[in-house]
Amino acid sequence: MSPTFKSDTVAAPRATAEAQWVEAELVRTLMSTVRSTKLTSMLLVPLYLALLWGETRTVPLALWAVVAILVLGARAQVAHHYVQYFSGAAPQRLLAFYGRVRLLWAASAAVWGATVWLFFDTASLASQFIAWLLLAGIAMFAVNGLASHLQTVRLYVNVLVGFALGWVAWWAVVELRLQGPYYHFWLMALLVLFWQVLHQAAQRLHRTHRRNFELQYRNIQLISSLTRQTQAALDAVEIKNRFLASATHDIRQPVHALGLYADWLANEPELVRELAPKIVESTKAINTLFDSLFDLVRLDSGKIRLQIEDISMTQLFSELEVQYRPVALAKGLEFRMRPASGMVRSDLLLLKRLVGNLVSNAIKYTERGGVLVAVRHRAGKPCIEVWDTGVGIAPVHQRDIFREFYKVPIHAGTEDGFGLGLYIVGRLSHILGHPVELASRVGRGTMFRVLLKPTDADEAASRASTAIDQLARRP
Template sequence: MKTESLPPPTPSAEGHWVEGELVRSLMRTQRNTQWVGLALVAIIVGVLWDDTSPLLISVWLLLMLAMTAWRLGILRLYEREVMQEGTDEHLAFFRRHRLVWPLSALAWGLATMLYFDRTSLADQFVCWLAVAGLAMFSINTLSSQRPVMRGYLDTFAATALAVIGWRMAGELGLQGPTYHWWLVALLLILWQVLRHAGDRLHDTHRRNFELQFRNTQLIDSLTRQTQAALDAVEIKNRFLASAAHDIRQPVHALGLYADWLGSEPELVHELAPKIVESTKAVNRLFDSLFDLARLDSGKIRLNIEPVSVVKLLRELELQYRPLCEAKGLKFRLHLRPGTAVSDPILLQRIVGNLISNAVKYTQKGGILVAARATREGLRIEIWDTGVGIAPVHQREIFREFYKVPGHAGTEEGFGLGLYIVGRLTHILGHPLELRSRVGRGTVFRLMLHPTDPRAAADRAVASVARMGREP
């Protein structure tokens, strides 16, 4: 099977995938974050227990435990229902639960009420160190999502500054020690530094995922191209084997007839028709090869013009009626005057291949070639009373080199006739319908929709481009 190449990813598809991976990265860090947070809560409570109101610190402790339980519940829900799902599910989950991070930051910011200017400088130093460490740790764990990281830092800093401002202005009337102002300045500087560092970390995360996405696309593309190259080698080998087998028979027959004629020239009247038939067989094989080569190389030239269907079918009658009569078959022609807008040479090749196929697989009865007017336009039909095609093979017969197993006559060609018909009808925009019953015969109906030159040229180019990708 040939591998189908995918078009290059669109920026929106890449961005969508990257956003999903950023959410995955955020959620992967949350379990460790909870344990670190609980450890810092324990440190702050232990340091302040003897210096702060037991009621106040107990309320804050209960608040932090409730926030931790909420975040752990969200994490379990994620691991149970979302972790193995796709990008859309991750983004939807994140939108539903994104408020948990700023609310956690609010709870941490309220801790400032427990120690700022209410305990010894040593205890305040330990608490500020723990909180600063938490803020620095947060930019590593939350920076994969810029809005979350910024929201967390902004909420934490705003809450802490509000508490400090209330203590300095509301309770102390701005008469507190000078170090309060330096502490506010330090907090503002730390806030902006952490924000800037978080932005840079986020950009690094995003670039890494963008590179991962593009590398994955590149690897997939290289894999498809490698598979296409292997398939091309396989097709070439099949083609050479088929060509060698099919051409050898009529060429070998020609050699035998020529030797026979050389030794017994009096048999010229008996041998000449056989030599002619063998020559025609070789010509038909080479015609198929040339048609295939033109299609695959993209050198097919379209000449779209009005085509007289009556004239077209009369010319084909002159070519194929003798073949039918030589096999004892009836050849009937039903004409309906009309004009098709198409390429006359390619259209003749399509109908000719269908008639040739009908003659090849019909041993008794006959062939009917008809032009009919329908509601959708002019249509050409080729009926035969041949062996018929089983449903399992009706799609396969349009594949390259495919021959229906067990059909008499398959040894006479490469299995390219209907493949070429399928390619040409697609290019010209003439839908082809097949109906067949095993043992009763087959009918092909070719709808002669007007061919648009530009669309046909585009389909011809696309047909060549798909050669390495279609099964």
């Protein structure tokens, strides 16, 4: 489980991410409303023209209609641009786009608010009444459609009602010098009241929108957290499965060798003195492999200390021969080993497992010919080479064979394996600091070379820790 931090430096980015996501979703809601209502907005322009034509000044009315069409057209173009480039954009990019076009809604409100200048006290009372009803409908319609974004709806309402109230006040106070009918003042009072009602309605609707999206964001985060926890549990099961598969893979060879020795002894009892030591050695090899497997599990969990020491090459080859010679001979393969005297600094169990997996694979994928395990020197450093005359590995697969559970297609023998042998080789090679090289020709055979660079205990422990972290982060 991840640790819980109380520092504001951790909480702040999360809060910022939530606020930004919620704000972006509010903008998406507003833009979807604008797209669905643009036709209605366009139809209002000819409706106002039909209502006021002949009852007010023709030139100002025509000029207003042109400006209204231009502003509404610009809004339609913005909506189209949003659909093409920003409907699925990241929150930060979407908010930056909306910040550039937000004033268009203020311009639209100014257009509708300016209609009061056209009809107030110039058109007939019936036309004025209808015009005021249309203006109130536009205001309420705008509140309903724009309430998802509080700053926008406030700006729209302020501009629309501000223009209307401003012109009525100008007409009553400046033009008529307070000598006009009393309903002018009642109208101003009603506009102020209507202004407050619009603000309160917008506030309530916006609060509902915001709470819905905040809840949606937190639900998404909760689902994501539950998904990560479920994946962590599945990963724990997968680690257990990998261990069981690895154990099956590695124990098969010494058990097979032990069975062969037992069969020979049953058929030829007189060979007891010769075979008994080999049976004992094979049994020891099985025990050693068990120890090695459990060590690897502790290595994956970060609970093992590598035993870096000077290893006798002669001892290493002797143990490998006891384990793998009978398996090769049972397949009718020639098995040759060319050891060399000297010492190498590494971890005996892990190095033997690394080379042993290469030998095991060589035997498994070779049907005729043989396997050679030899010590060579390159640039003054010893290396172990494992040669076989098997099926070979095509270049297209050579990079993938060190992946976990990877099996080369159409290779004979892959059906009874787990694809772990070379994966283990790759991990051990990285931890011990013994690079592995590969050369292969399809149908001719394969050569793996382990460069025995001296293992530094501290560096090996660091590489092991890094490997554990990568394994834990793996999806």
